[in-house]
Amino acid sequence: MNAPVYNFAYLNEQTKRMIRRAILKAVAIPGYQVPFASREMPMPYGWGTGGVQVTAAILTPDDTLKVIDQGADDTTNAVSIRKFFVKTSGVATTEKTEDATIIQTRHRIPETPLTAGQILVLQVPIPEPLRFLEPRETETRKMHALEEYGVMHVKLYEDIARYGQIATTYAYPAKVADRYVFDPSPIPKFDNPKLDNSPALQLFGAGREKRIYAVPPFTKVKSLDFEDHPFEVQTWDQPCSICGAEGSFLDEIVTDDKGGRMFVCSDTDFCAKQQDAKL
Amino acid sequence: MKTLLSARDIGKSYGNRVGCENVSFDLHAGEVLAVVGESGSGKTTLLRCLSGHLQSSSGEVTYAMRDGRTVNLASLSEAERRLLMRTDWGFVHQDAREGLRMGVSGGANVGERLMAVGARHYGNIRAVSEDWLARVEISKDRMDDSPWAYSGGMRQRLQIARNLVTSPRLIFMDEPTGGLDVSVQARLLDLIRGLVRKFNLAAIVVTHDLAVARLLSSRMMVMQQGRVIETGLTDQVLEDPQAPYTQLLVSSVLQV
Amino acid sequence: MSTVLKIEALQKSFTLHQQGGVVIPVFDGLNAEVAAGEAVAITGPSGRGKSSLLKLIYGSYRASSGRILVRSSEGWANVVAAEPHNVLDLRRTTIGYVTQFLRVIPRVPAEIIVAEPLLERGVDEAEALGRARQLLAKLNIPERLWHLSPMTFSGGEQQRVNIARGFAAQFPILLLDEPTASLDAENRGRVMDLIEEAKAAGSAVIAVFHDENERHKVCARDIALH
Numbered sequence: 001m002n003a004p005v006y007n008f009a010y011l012n013e014q015t016k017r018m019i020r021r022a023i024l025k026a027v028a029i030p031g032y033q034v035p036f037a038s039r040e041m042p043m044p045y046g047w048g049t050g051g052v053q054v055t056a057a058i059l060t061p062d063d064t065l066k067v068i069d070q071g072a073d074d075t076t077n078a079v080s081i082r083k084f085f086v087k088t089s090g091v092a093t094t095e096k097t098e099d100a101t102i103i104q105t106r107h108r109i110p111e112t113p114l115t116a117g118q119i120l121v122l123q124v125p126i127p128e129p130l131r132f133l134e135p136r137e138t139e140t141r142k143m144h145a146l147e148e149y150g151v152m153h154v155k156l157y158e159d160i161a162r163y164g165q166i167a168t169t170y171a172y173p174a175k176v177a178d179r180y181v182f183d184p185s186p187i188p189k190f191d192n193p194k195l196d197n198s199p200a201l202q203l204f205g206a207g208r209e210k211r212i213y214a215v216p217p218f219t220k221v222k223s224l225d226f227e228d229h230p231f232e233v234q235t236w237d238q239p240c241s242i243c244g245a246e247g248s249f250l251d252e253i254v255t256d257d258k259g260g261r262m263f264v265c266s267d268t269d270f271c272a273k274q275q276d277a278k279l
Numbered sequence: 280m281k282t283l284l285s286a287r288d289i290g291k292s293y294g295n296r297v298g299c300e301n302v303s304f305d306l307h308a309g310e311v312l313a314v315v316g317e318s319g320s321g322k323t324t325l326l327r328c329l330s331g332h333l334q335s336s337s338g339e340v341t342y343a344m345r346d347g348r349t350v351n352l353a354s355l356s357e358a359e360r361r362l363l364m365r366t367d368w369g370f371v372h373q374d375a376r377e378g379l380r381m382g383v384s385g386g387a388n389v390g391e392r393l394m395a396v397g398a399r400h401y402g403n404i405r406a407v408s409e410d411w412l413a414r415v416e417i418s419k420d421r422m423d424d425s426p427w428a429y430s431g432g433m434r435q436r437l438q439i440a441r442n443l444v445t446s447p448r449l450i451f452m453d454e455p456t457g458g459l460d461v462s463v464q465a466r467l468l469d470l471i472r473g474l475v476r477k478f479n480l481a482a483i484v485v486t487h488d489l490a491v492a493r494l495l496s497s498r499m500m501v502m503q504q505g506r507v508i509e510t511g512l513t514d515q516v517l518e519d520p521q522a523p524y525t526q527l528l529v530s531s532v533l534q535v
Numbered sequence: 536m537s538t539v540l541k542i543e544a545l546q547k548s549f550t551l552h553q554q555g556g557v558v559i560p561v562f563d564g565l566n567a568e569v570a571a572g573e574a575v576a577i578t579g580p581s582g583r584g585k586s587s588l589l590k591l592i593y594g595s596y597r598a599s600s601g602r603i604l605v606r607s608s609e610g611w612a613n614v615v616a617a618e619p620h621n622v623l624d625l626r627r628t629t630i631g632y633v634t635q636f637l638r639v640i641p642r643v644p645a646e647i648i649v650a651e652p653l654l655e656r657g658v659d660e661a662e663a664l665g666r667a668r669q670l671l672a673k674l675n676i677p678e679r680l681w682h683l684s685p686m687t688f689s690g691g692e693q694q695r696v697n698i699a700r701g702f703a704a705q706f707p708i709l710l711l712d713e714p715t716a717s718l719d720a721e722n723r724g725r726v727m728d729l730i731e732e733a734k735a736a737g738s739a740v741i742a743v744f745h746d747e748n749e750r751h752k753v754c755a756r757d758i759a760l761h
């Protein structure tokens with residue numbers, strides 16, 4: 001029995017063209033959600049099919065691919081997706097952020113600053129930032145078209161009224177190029193500043209919802225807030241327990257059943273680099 | 280006095296069925312026009328055509344905008360129309376759930392229009408919201424509650440506050456007291472009367488209740504089967520009805 | 536003396552469609568003129584004619600034919616043919632009307648009911664309330680009742696609130712429908728005082744009086760309806 005032969009990066013060329021057209025539209029209108037004909041992928045919805053389709057459409061044999069999930073290269077999902085691309089395209093892979101040309105990520109942006117020529121592909125569950133307050137697709141499309149974003153501030157107002165502060169800590173809405181409000185995917189708000197004026201191209205793929213959007217390089221991305229409740233990022237009162245870095249996003253790890261915890265960098269590559277630097 | 284809203288030959292049909300037809304009138308600042316009729320009279324259809332919720336089949340509506348221009352509403356872009364409906368106009372629904380955002384607090388409901396036109400200071404938005412809630416007799420300590428926790432009368436009052444926060448000049452109301460207890464109705468009507476006088480509001484109120492029409496409106500239009508049967512000053516239509524249908528309607532009510 | 540009200544060939548009848556379309560005539564070919572500062576009584580047999588004339592002047596009834604000309608600061612207007620918003624303007628500025636019975640609205644305090652004609656003219660609320668309270672006091676309505684709705688007042692108290700409302704603002708034309716009915720002697724006297732004050736201030740008064748003595752005391756002449 002012969003092993004199946006895949007087209008390069010799994011998708012056929014026509015599909016890749018269709019997705020690239022969607023990507024071009026997305027880049028031309030930063031923050032605007034472009035509908036695309038999302039394909040059946042060999043993993044179910046909710047497992048990164050949007051990100052995988054975007055990566056598959058832009059991948060070339062000369063690329064070096066990095067895949068992370070919640071900042072880590074070695075979790076199940078990151079490993080599975082990386083292996084998928086190796087199997088279907090044979091591209092080189094890396095865990096080092098600075099060596100990658102394409103970085104597919106779920107729910108984090110790497111700590112290491114990105115450079116021009118790199119492409120960040122983010123996996124998006126629900127692309128529509130207005131969905132929680134307005135369930136009708138017909139209405140949300142109109143709201144984007146007419147720039148009717150008052151309702152986003154209603155959500156933030158509600159947070160402050162209820163919790164005394166803006167309670168949204170991930171998937172924090174932001175305005176792209178002073179025009180479209182978008183959902184940057186469930187990255188922690190800690191990562192929102194990295195979106196702004198990045199040298200890299202940032203692409204967002206939602207497979208189940210069939211939308212692609214983009215933030216081109218060096219584009220303004222401003223997180224929503226109030227004048228008297230400005231946007232703030234999370235801080236920790238201790239450094240990473242492993243590498244000692246201060247100012248990276250830390251995961252809380254429960255170490256025993258007596259309440260023992262430690263805080264470590266969520267970005268494994270970054271943490272490793274800090275450790276190497278100390279040696 | 281300049282005409283605020285002018286309707287000419289408004290008609291709405293659904294195939295062969297007539298929703299309303301040949302409706303014409305002028306409305307001025309500070310005037311409350313009641314549109315009365317029984318179920319199926321076309322009054323709600325008319326209201327929705329005038330307020331932009333429904334596309335009329337014929338006729339035109341002109342409106343004197345805040346900037347002084349008089350525009351044909353059909354000529355407005357969708358963006359302009361939606362902005363108009365959010366700032367210079369208000370719409371009070373019979374069922375408050377249609378006119379409120381039930382998922383957010385009372386205060387947020389009132390503040391929404393402000394945020395929609397660019398208000399970005401939480402403290403100020405909250406203060407204005409509090410002020411308006413007080414005007415509609417909703418106490419400050421209920422401001423952060425969801426409208427699900429409000430009574431029917433409170434929800435209606437919240438709807439009114441939500442609409443008035445941008446100082447609209449024209450309010451459309453669809454059976455504003457429908458389904459409310461009598462004492463609650465009285466309170467709401469009193470509130471509306473006071474606000475109409477204080478802010479010189481113009482309003483078009485659809486109701487089947489002649490007593491409500493008498494209380495709120497200075498002018499009245501009686502509709503039957505989609506057509507306007509009689510129109511005039513409210514007290515005149517109620518005390519000296521000319522048309523047979525109007526006489527029937529007036530004589531059917533216990534006390535007007 | 537300048538004429539402020541002119542009634543020309545006024546005809547009124549009611550057509551009762553509920554009763555098979557029977558036509559009830561009220562009056563026909565009525566002519567009259569009233570000048571500023573004059574008080575005129577409407578007389579005639581008991582029935583709906585007298586109040587009807589007041590209602591016609593006010594625009595609450597629709598004339599079958601004829602003209603009712605009213606002089607306002609804007610010139611002459613024909614109430615019979617005027618647009619509704621113009622009649623509303625006239626009611627705010629020119630024609631005052633004390634009906635036979637107070638139309639009671641729940642919740643609205645007596646002092647606001649009385650102040651309303653002033654509030655509608657844009658008068659400052661404090662000033663309007665001040666004048667309202669003055670009138671209520673003059674008509675012997677106890678202060679404890681001022682902030683209450685007249686729903687629970689006696690007939691006489693309600694009527695006095697009604698009268699106070701009618702005299703709160705100055706009107707060039709003042710229509711009075713049985714203003715002293717259901718009042719005791721003292722209050723009747725107060726009302727007569729108010730009417731004289733209005734006349735002196737230049738109002739044309741057109742009134743229906745049940746009591747002949749009062750009628751003669753106030754009104755120099757009659758408009759007789761047959």
